[in-house]
Amino acid sequence: MKDFEALKSIWHNQVALPKVSHEDVLEKVNKTRTGLASRLLLEMLGMILATAFLIYVWIEMPFRMWTTHLAMAVFLGCCVYYIIAQIANYLKITYDSLLDKPEEYILYLKKYKHDRFIFNTRKYRIYSIFVTAGFMLYFVEIAFLAMLWVTIAGIVFTFAWIIVWYFVLMPIYIKKEESKLEDMIENLERLEMQFADSDFE
Template sequence: MQAFDQIQELWQKHEVEVKVSADEMLQQAKKEVNGLKLKSTLNILGMTASFLAIAAIWIYYHFESWTTHVGISITMIAIGVYTLILYRDHRLIAKSDYTVHPNEYLRSLKTYQLNRYKLYNSLYWFYVVALSLGLIFYFVEILTHFNTIQKIIAVGLTAIWITFCSTILRKAVIKREKERIALLIEKFERISGQFAALE
């Protein structure tokens, strides 16, 4: 029995180094980069659709109160700025060819990672405050058409939705994206290391 324990201990200490070629790693990285690009594109399209929907409401409905116009303006500015930031970050991961210049792409990916960190932390709170302020101004006129129960439901659901997005959903997205980008950076560092060893 002691011999078995010794063999088991040796086996646990033994590390097997898995050799993966640069081409195989590039193929894996390609799938992950395409997934990252797709997610980024869908985020931009969703924000653009939101911007256009709010603009359509503003154009096609007649609002009497100046507060509604201020609220819609603040909301559209917040969405527009956030969309431009998302587009700027999208260009970082979409502009360079990672198969030809993995080192350059690695630098872009690290910049993208840093930008996403800023986006989900400090910039996100400016976005939430701007949206909340826009909704408050917007609700001044809109809520006058509701009875008391409808007002409570509208304000309550809006507050719950903003809180949910700012806490649980935001943390889950940050965690998932952080892991995904870190893994991608690690792969490109290995690919760059393999290319450097070949030169």
């Protein structure tokens, strides 16, 4: 039979030591910072190129129908939204909340997870609907100018994609995200209860 003091002495005899040095930490800090910056830069560069290409096409191609101009505006709007959303995401990575009390920090985590869920599901759905709407508007002019089979192929492909995406892929994705979020919230609520400073009976 051992008492708590004996357990304390076992604890102080442990030889397990951290394998990480302060140099490792600083090296990781530099790598992470560069990693994040390059990822952001790459994504931004890709989107800026896509935006520039869209503007070029819009100016150079003699589009005649208002639907095509609207499609171009929708595509550009989507690009700008994507860039802004990415920047906002990176700016959200702040560490101030880490100094909160665990109970408050858990609340922050719950909110953060919920916001990410909204971003990954509802906002992504709206974004995809706009891209699809852009393609549909674009095909109106194609239908007048291109050969019949090209128009039909384009329309079939677009609608097939909408059906597969909206009725198959998106529900699977949302269901998966929802179950992940439910698990997280459930665990966070359990933790919140543990840290609640309630009086003991």
